[in-house]
Each structure stands twice: as structure tokens, then as C-alpha cells.
Amino acid sequence: MLFRYLSRPLAAVALLCLAGAARGDSPIAHSVLRLAPSTSPDHTTATRLASESTPVDADIYSTMSSTDAHRPEMALDADSSTYFQTVGGMDDGDDFLVLFGRPIPVTSIKVTSGDGQGHDVLSKGILETTTDGVTYHKVADFKAGGVAEADVDGDPVMGVRIRLKKDANIDRLVIDDIAVGSTVPISGQLAPGRAFVDVSKAPDVKAWAERAAKEVAEFWPNTNALLYSDGFIPPNMVNMVFADGDGVAGTGGGVMAVNAKWCREHPDDTGLAVHEMSHAVQAYPTYDASWLVEGIADYIRWVKFEPQHFHPRINVAKSTYHDAYQTTATFLGWCALHYDSCLPTKLNQALRAGTYNDRLFKQCCGKDVGDLWAEFVKSYQTDPKDILAAVSPTSRLSSN
Numbered sequence: 340m341l342f343r344y345l346s347r348p349l350a351a352v353a354l355l356c357l358a359g360a361a362r363g364d365s366p367i368a369h370s371v372l373r374l375a376p377s378t379s380p381d382h383t384t385a386t387r388l389a390s391e392s393t394p395v396d397a398d399i400y401s402t403m404s405s406t407d408a409h410r411p412e413m414a415l416d417a418d419s420s421t422y423f424q425t426v427g428g429m430d431d432g433d434d435f436l437v438l439f440g441r442p443i444p445v446t447s448i449k450v451t452s453g454d455g456q457g458h459d460v461l462s463k464g465i466l467e468t469t470t471d472g473v474t475y476h477k478v479a480d481f482k483a484g485g486v487a488e489a490d491v492d493g494d495p496v497m498g499v500r501i502r503l504k505k506d507a508n509i510d511r512l513v514i515d516d517i518a519v520g521s522t523v524p525i526s527g528q529l530a531p532g533r534a535f536v537d538v539s540k541a542p543d544v545k546a547w548a549e550r551a552a553k554e555v556a557e558f559w560p561n562t563n564a565l566l567y568s569d570g571f572i573p574p575n576m577v578n579m580v581f582a583d584g585d586g587v588a589g590t591g592g593g594v595m596a597v598n599a600k601w602c603r604e605h606p607d608d609t610g611l612a613v614h615e616m617s618h619a620v621q622a623y624p625t626y627d628a629s630w631l632v633e634g635i636a637d638y639i640r641w642v643k644f645e646p647q648h649f650h651p652r653i654n655v656a657k658s659t660y661h662d663a664y665q666t667t668a669t670f671l672g673w674c675a676l677h678y679d680s681c682l683p684t685k686l687n688q689a690l691r692a693g694t695y696n697d698r699l700f701k702q703c704c705g706k707d708v709g710d711l712w713a714e715f716v717k718s719y720q721t722d723p724k725d726i727l728a729a730v731s732p733t734s735r736l737s738s739n
């Protein structure tokens with residue numbers, strides 16, 4: 340398939356607006372399965388939970404990138420000298436989530452944001468809990484000083500989520516501490532990458548969405564490795580929101596918005612979610628150079644994730660290395676195969692650091708990018724079908 344994505348990893352596309360509406364203060368978001376107060380028959384459940392003291396693991400998720408010095412786990416380590424700090428800003432769809440392995444009795448939650456000097460404070464934020472890991476309920480607002488406190492009355496809680504109020508974007512977030520009052524010892528660790536699916540606006544694409552989410556989870560660790568840079572902790576969470584819209588998909592601000600109409604018309608195109616997940620992991624400060632940003636995302640999807648389905652068709656008379664998407668992805672795969680297997684990783688590091696320049700091709704491959712392209716074209720003209728055959732001989736043998 341030679342369709343074009345409408346992806347804009349940092350600039351929100353129209354679809355993202357739809358997505359924001361889908362996961363905002365909608366009736367669905369508030370139809371909470373909150374357990375009844377302790378005077379109800381559910382009291383027995385609460386009592387049983389309260390008597391538990393078996394430690395629970397907590398998976399920590401962030402849609403926002405950070406650094407090794409201020410990792411997400413540092414928000415939950417009860418050490419006042421450490422804290423979680425984002426590299427970039429916090430936008431409408433961004434979340435910080437702590438998900439317990441099972442519901443535990445919780446009496447209080449206190450979240451302290453900011454660096455103690457009044458910087459990077461979350462003052463227009465919401466603290467939410469969930470009893471089932473699916474539906475969330477607001478339990479407190481963040482106050483001007485950046486603190487949110489909730490009394491939870493020993494209710495079972497399975498997760499704690501921190502979000503922004505609408506249009507309250509901040510340039511950077513620091514979470515100093517998330518203190519959960521419970522008889523159960525909590526041990527938090529950074530979770531593997533995961534897409535959280537929301538098909539409330541398009542329930543008929545649920546099977547497509549779940550298949551895509553599974554593929555995303557499977558390939559997230561490989562993507563982290565391919566897009567590695569020293570000391571950088573990529574996001575490990577994206578909210579995958581399905582709704583009818585235009586285009587194909589777009590990712591930014593913690594949300595992967597997917598056009599449900601596209602899913603219905605392209606039942607086998609779930610791999611597009613891997614392209615979009617790559618944008619979440621890239622977390623570049625800008626969309627420059629956009630051709631390379633999209634080329635790397637398609638390299639992740641087509642050359643590394645599903646090479647058995649990749650049949651690049653390039654019009655060499657018209658194309659250039661900076662055509663983005665599949666053309667750039669094929670070129671990167673060819674350069675990696677013949678010159679520097681780490682080229683995509685190194686290009687990624689430069690984009691993330693804001694230092695990318697075409698000269699990097701020469702530094703890595705020993706040849707100017709224009710000369711590499713000319714050589715690539717000759718190679719493609721000789722054998723277009725097997726231009727990347729050596730990348731994945733096994734999977735290509737099994738392709739249709």
C-alpha cells in the first residue's frame with residue numbers, strides 16, 4: 340500500500356480535537372463503577388481488602404518522556420530528594436498513571452508537584468482513581484500550590500491517574516511525590532510500553548483496535564532499542580482513541596487518534612499503529628526534519644516490524660531521499676544494510692537532541708547523502724523487489 344499518513348507527531352491534526360472531546364469530561368468518562376460506601380453490602384469487600392497486607396506491584400506509565408536522572412519511578416519512591424521531571428511539556432491528552440496489580444484499600448492520596456521553588460507546578464490538574472483499570476473518577480483537583488489531596492475512605496483503588504484540565508498545558512512537569520495511604524505495601528516499577536484503547540466513539544472497531552494495541556505492545560521494546568539515546572526515558576504509554584474523522588491517524592500530546600472509518604475500510608492495516616507508536620517514542624522537540632521523522636517511523640513499521648508485507652515501489656525518476664514515509668524508510672534500510680547498521684538510531688539521537696544535519700549521513704556512512712541516494716537508485720533499478728532482501732530473508736520467504 341502506498342497511502343500517505345496524515346501524521347503530525349507534534350502539531351495536532353483535526354483528528355486530535357475529536358480525540359480530546361472523546362476522552363474529556365464526557366458522560367462516559369464519569370459513568371463510574373465506584374464501589375458503594377461502607378454502609379452498603381459492599382462493606383464486606385472493603386473489610387476484606389483492608390485486612391490485606393500482601394505487597395502489590397504497581398506499573399508506572401507516562402505519556403511524557405523524561406531522563407534517567409528523573410525517571411517516572413522517582414515519583415513513587417517516597418524519597419523527597421528525587422522526583423520525576425518531563426523533558427517536554429504536558430498537553431491535554433497527557434497522563435501519568437500508576438496501575439496496581441489488583442484493587443487495594445486506600446485511605447488517602449497526596450500528590451505533590453513542582454520543584455519546591457514554584458517551578459514546573461501542576462496547578463490546573465486533576466487527580467483520578469479507578470477501581471477496574473478502565474473507568475476513572477476524579478477525586479481531587481490540584482490546588483494553586485501544586486498539591487492534590489484526596490480522602491478515599493478505604494475504598495478499593497486499582498490505579499491513580501494525573502491529568503490536566505482542558506487547555507491548561509504546561510511547559511514542564513515535576514512530580515515530587517505520590518503518597519498512597521494503604522495497609523498494602525506498594526512497589527512501583529516502570530511498565531513495558533502499552534497502548535490504552537478507547538473505542539467508546541466507535542465500538543465496532545474494537546477487534547481491530549485490540550489487535551493493533553497488541554502489536555504496539557509487542558513491538559514497543561524493539562522500538563525503544565532502535566530509537567535509543569543515552570539517558571533518555573521514552574514515554575511508555577499512549578491513549579489510542581478511535582473516532583470517525585479524516586485522514587488516517589495522528590499522534591501527539593499522549594494521544595494516538597485513529598480514524599475509525601479507515602479501520603473499517605482497511606481491516607489488515609493495524610501496523611499503522613506501530614508507525615504512530617514510533618512517534619510517541621521519538622518524542623522529538625520539533626517536527627524538523629519532518630521527512631526524516633516520518634521516514635524513521637515508516638522504517639520502524641515496514642523495515643523492522645512487518646518486512647514481510649513491505650513491497651516498496653519507488654519512482655526513481657521523481658523521488659528523492661527526503662520524500663519521507665516509505666521512500667525514506669527504504670533508503671534508510673538500504674544504508675543500514677550496506678553502510679552503518681546503527682544509522683537510524685544515530686539519526687534519531689540527532690533529531691532528539693535538535694542537532695540533525697544532512698552531514699550526519701557522511702559521518703556515519705562515509706559518503707554524502709546525495710551520493711548514497713544515487714547509489715541506492717542504481718541498486719533499486721537493478722533489483723527493486725529484493726532491495727532490502729538481506730534485511731529479513733526469513734520473513735520475506737514467507738511473504739505472499
Ligand SMILES: [Zn+2]
Binds near residue numbers: 345347615
Ligand atoms: Zn507519521
